[in-house]
Amino acid sequence: MKVTLSLEKTQSKDVSIVVDALRASATMTTAFNNFKKVIPSFTPEEARKIAKTENAVLAGERLGKKLDGFQIGNSPEKVENYKTDKDTLVLTTTNGTRIMEAMNSTVLIGSFINGKAVAKKAVEIATTHIDLVMAGRKHNFALEDYLACGEILYWIKKELKSTDEISEYAIGSILASRDEENFKESILNTHSSQILKKLGHTEDITYCMQKNITNNVVMYKNNKLELI
Ligand code: MLT
Structure with missing residues (x-):
């Protein structure tokens, strides 16, 4: 190997x-303690669209700051503990989600x-x-x-x-x-x-x-x- x-x-x-x-790797990892489905998105615009069609919670940041209209930033603990009955999370982050593309x-x-x-x-x-x-x-x-x-x-x-x-x-x-x-x-x-x-x-x-x-x-x- x-x-x-x-x-x-x-x-x-x-x-x-x-x-x-x-923080992106930790957030993606802990998100599954709260959500069944986690969808990474490369841009905030795309994330907003996906969240609408999937009835999902929106999480993400740019330059560390929570994005406008998003429910959560890119905090692993906040994502893990967010109270919701939705089972899907859409996440977009500055570097972490981008490099997977x-x-x-x-x-x-x-x-x-x-x-x-x-x-x-x-x-x-x-x-x-x-x-x-x-x-x-x-x-x-x-x-x-x-x-x-x-x-x-x-x-x-x-x-x-x-x-x-x-x-x-x-x-x-x-x-x-x-x-x-x-x-x-x-x-x-x-x-x-x-x-x-x-x-x-x-x-x-x-x-x-x-x-x-x-x-x-x-x-x-x-x-x-x-x-x-
Ligand atoms: C990133 O994806 O660039 C980071 O996780 C940024 C952050 O800490 O929110």
């Missing part, structure tokens, strides 16, 4: 794990909160190649995604044989993610965290930094997310 780490574009035609640690591999959603579970599933499903895809910020590197990939890769490495090939970039992220003493403080100081803190979303950062609190694993297929 080949295991790689990429920024935005996946290298794999086999299995890709999309990681947007703050046009992927031609099996796409899983990964984060700190389900690192171990998503790693196990990826190893189970993949035949030749697992690529971890960092959503990043505006097409650039984001430390929180690198560290969350490191957490997932740590568990993937445990599942694999010594003959499997893990790229040096991926190994680097595993080593960085093991620095338990500094990882939370480093994430709290990232550019993404600064924005979220300014907008009053510190509790979401704290939530998203928790490791392995759920076994939910979400797959993106045919423009829908599904729990597997």
